[in-house]
Amino acid sequence: VHEVARKLSTQLELQPLLQTLTDAATRLAGAAYGAFFYNAPDAAQGHYLLFTLSGAPRETFEALGMPRNTALFEPTFSGRSVVRLADVKRDPRFGRSAPGFGMPPGHLSVTSYLAVPVIGRGGQVEGGLFLGHPRPGVFTEASERIVVRLAAQAAIAIDNARLYERERQARAHAEAASRAKDEFLSLLSHELRTPLASVLGWAAVLRSDVSGERTAQAVEAIERCGRAQARLIDDLLDVSRMVSGRMHLELRPVDLAAVLRSALDTARPAAAARSIRIEADLPPSLELPGDAERLEQMAGNLLSNAVKFTPPGGHIELRLEQRDGLAHLAVSDDGRGISPEFLPFVFERFQQADHAHTRSTRGLGLGLTIVRHLAELHGGSAAVQSDGEGKGATFSVTLPLGPRAPDPPR
Numbered sequence: 569v570h571e572v573a574r575k576l577s578t579q580l581e582l583q584p585l586l587q588t589l590t591d592a593a594t595r596l597a598g599a600a601y602g603a604f605f606y607n608a609p610d611a612a613q614g615h616y617l618l619f620t621l622s623g624a625p626r627e628t629f630e631a632l633g634m635p636r637n638t639a640l641f642e643p644t645f646s647g648r649s650v651v652r653l654a655d656v657k658r659d660p661r662f663g664r665s666a667p668g669f670g671m672p673p674g675h676l677s678v679t680s681y682l683a684v685p686v687i688g689r690g691g692q693v694e695g696g697l698f699l700g701h702p703r704p705g706v707f708t709e710a711s712e713r714i715v716v717r718l719a720a721q722a723a724i725a726i727d728n729a730r731l732y733e734r735e736r737q738a739r740a741h742a743e744a745a746s747r748a749k750d751e752f753l754s755l756l757s758h759e760l761r762t763p764l765a766s767v768l769g770w771a772a773v774l775r776s777d778v779s780g781e782r783t784a785q786a787v788e789a790i791e792r793c794g795r796a797q798a799r800l801i802d803d804l805l806d807v808s809r810m811v812s813g814r815m816h817l818e819l820r821p822v823d824l825a826a827v828l829r830s831a832l833d834t835a836r837p838a839a840a841a842r843s844i845r846i847e848a849d850l851p852p853s854l855e856l857p858g859d860a861e862r863l864e865q866m867a868g869n870l871l872s873n874a875v876k877f878t879p880p881g882g883h884i885e886l887r888l889e890q891r892d893g894l895a896h897l898a899v900s901d902d903g904r905g906i907s908p909e910f911l912p913f914v915f916e917r918f919q920q921a922d923h924a925h926t927r928s929t930r931g932l933g934l935g936l937t938i939v940r941h942l943a944e945l946h947g948g949s950a951a952v953q954s955d956g957e958g959k960g961a962t963f964s965v966t967l968p969l970g971p972r973a974p975d976p977p978r
């Protein structure tokens with residue numbers, strides 16, 4: 569047992585650890601076969617049952633399906649008690665509910681039966697160790713003691729393996745975040761460089777333009793590039809304020825419909841340049857507590873995305889309505905849409921569907937992060953819906969119409 573305990577404590581990966589445990593328990597208890605059934609967290613289904621085996625090929629078990637929570641298994645999976653039986657088939661408590669692990673006749677028949685729960689530090693049942701033998705009366709009190717001690721050692725080792733795994737995942741997450749930041753830096757340099765190159769180009773034109781013919785054009789271009797660059801920097805400042813929790817809004821009564829009309833006016837020239845039609849369905853007015861400038865920024869980000877990610881000739885729709893004490897704002901387009909894989913990440917910082925090096929559009933990937941944060945600062949939320957690539961997208965923002973009710977006293 570000592571030897572095995574040492575071996576268990578050096579193993580940091582769950583699967584081989586459980587194999588060591590199952591093999592050792594089977595061998596030390598003199599069992600013909602052993603199995604360890606355990607719950608593993610699974611993102612999709614919550615939990616699912618896994619197992620490691622000793623003394624029998626995996627196929628024989630897989631063909632039989634998993635043990636159900638029958639009367640026989642209940643004391644083990646609930647962590648209540650050890651079950652040791654000289655002949656499981658004759659035991660009055662379990663009757664026919666345990667036809668030897670549910671084995672078909674002639675296959676891995678189980679007569680002697682020993683089942684020990686493995687209980688973690690926090691009292692949670694990690695799983696159950698099941699041992700069997702075709703002959704009756706194989707498992708003695710001594711073998712029970714050995715297996716119980718093994719189970720206790722295993723519980724500690726499993727806890728450690730889980731800690732190690734969590735640590736490993738946290739590290740992988742941090743590394744990915746750091747990589748994303750590196751990529752963002754190169755993207756940022758590029759995005760800041762482009763308007764600057766234009767400004768310098770037009771400055772050279774101005775210098776050599778003795779006749780003054782192109783002065784107006786040059787000044788206009790310089791202004792446009794300067795504004796574009798200022799917008800990028802404003803977004804950066806906003807995000808850094810958001811991240812450090814320094815963005816605060818002063819909410820006062822605002823007519824959201826008027827704010828949206830103003831955002832529309834700003835978006836129309838860019839849409840017209842791409843032959844994109846914008847339709848608006850707005851009430852004459854809709855008042856709510858908000859920050860007019862920030863609300864316009866939010867709508868502007870959604871509209872400029874819709875214009876950017878919709879091919880020429882496309883349509884955009886801006887809707888605002890009041891429902892269930894909330895303002896519902898939606899921007900829909902029939903543009904390139906969003907793949908189901910990318911959909912969960914659209915609101916994340918630095919995230920863009922296109923790869924930085926190959927993409928056809930510009931931007932820092934901060935617009936939607938800002939949209940969501942502003943919606944939340946208003947006590948609302950932001951959401952996205954898209955049926956997939958090429959199927960268009962709808963971004964919606966929901967905002968409360970009145971100040972949030974204070975939390976009821978407990």
Ligand SMILES: Nc1ncnc2c1ncn2[C@@H]1O[C@H](COP(=O)(O)OP(=O)(O)O)[C@@H](O)[C@H]1O
Binds near residue numbers: 932
């Ligand atoms: N209307 C839209 N249609 C399709 N994809 C969109 C739309 N709006 C946003 N996206 C996707 O979400 C990403 C993040 O958007 P955003 O945060 O505004 O950053 P940026 O516009 O700088 O790329 C975009 O790069 C794009 O991949």
Ligand SMILES: [Mg+2]
Binds near residue numbers: 873935
């Ligand atoms: Mg954007």
